[in-house]
Amino acid sequence: MEELLDRTGQDWDRRAHRIGVLAETAGRAAPKAWRKQRPRDHNALTLHAWSDLAHAHEDGSFDDAKATVDSCLLAATLAPSDPTPWVVLLAVFRLQRRPARELASVWREIKARDPWNREAHLQALRYLSPFECGSRVKVLEFLDGLRSAPSYGTPVTGVELAAHVDRYHHTQSQGGIEALSIQQYWARVDVQHVLDQASEYWHQPGVLTHAAALADLNLLAYALVRARRFDDATRILNALNGTATAWPWGWDQDALEMFTSWHNRLIR
Structure with a gap:
């Protein structure tokens, strides 16, 4: 893990992606042991904090939220140019439903270091949603800010589509009259x-070059399937070459089963 993260250098996009994947898959023991062995290594601290975050999502709460926050702040002090500890801190504050002013201060730290940080934008988007601490108006304002900046082709290219998929999922899960017509x-x-824009350009070489490009293509394939745009979905599934991601395919059933079902149906 140490070598893997050291090799990212100042590629903040790839560093965040790798730490996120490790935090989700390495279990509790390995990050904890590395942090214990290297108590002032900023990568070990950041991974341990992200691992705490991943397990808090699973368990519904942190074992020790203050310790997780302290890990983020120490990592940020040890590596002042790295936005990743601040990204984890933003996600921790989001899970705790902390006041917007606290997230705003962390957001400014991230933007100063990595203006197009994908994970940070997704965390902010979900905090601002009406299903958490915001409203649809706040989401629209956030997305308008992205559209007004030259963000296309950066790691945040898929954030607007993520907002639509999130809204579809949450509306569906809440039931009621709006959910009855959600397919529309x-x-x-x-x-x-x-x-239209995503299906035309995203799969072309050189457009999506960030570390989570395949995750965004999975997001697009899923949305195209839901929109019943099967010709476009087939093109994106071909570009994925069988690589599936848990989100969004796993929203309401096994992710791999759903991906495989559509892949087998459309790819002949």
Whole structure:
């Protein structure tokens, strides 16, 4: 793990991606042991904090939230140019539903170091959603800010589509009258515009070059399937070459089963 993270240098996008994957897959013991062995190594501290975060999502709460926050702050002190400890801290504050002013101060630290940090934008998007601490108006303002900046082709290219998938999922899960007609969501003009642009350009070489590009292509394939745009979905599934991600395929059933079902149906 140490060598893997050291090799990223100041490629903050790839560093965050690798630490995130390790935190989700390495279990509790390895990050804890590395942090104990290297108590002032910023990579060990950041991984341990992200691992705490991953398990807090599973368990519903932190074992020791203050210790996790302290790990982030120490890692940030030891590696002042690295945005990743601040990204983890933002996610911790989001899970705790901390006041917006506290997240805003962390957000500024991240933006000063890595303006297009994908994980940070996804965390902020979900905090601002009406399903957490914000509203649909706040989400629209956030996305308008992305559209007004030259962000296309950066690691945040898929954030607007992620917002649509999140809204679809949450509306569906809440039930009620709006959920009964949720399939029509994909026919909205603004959603179709996002799908048009993404399906035309994202799979082309050199457009998506960030570390989580395959995750964003999975997001697009899923959205195209839901929108019943099967020709476009087939093109994106071909580009994925069988690589599946847990989100969003695993929202309401086994992710690999759902991905494989659509892959076998559309790829002949």
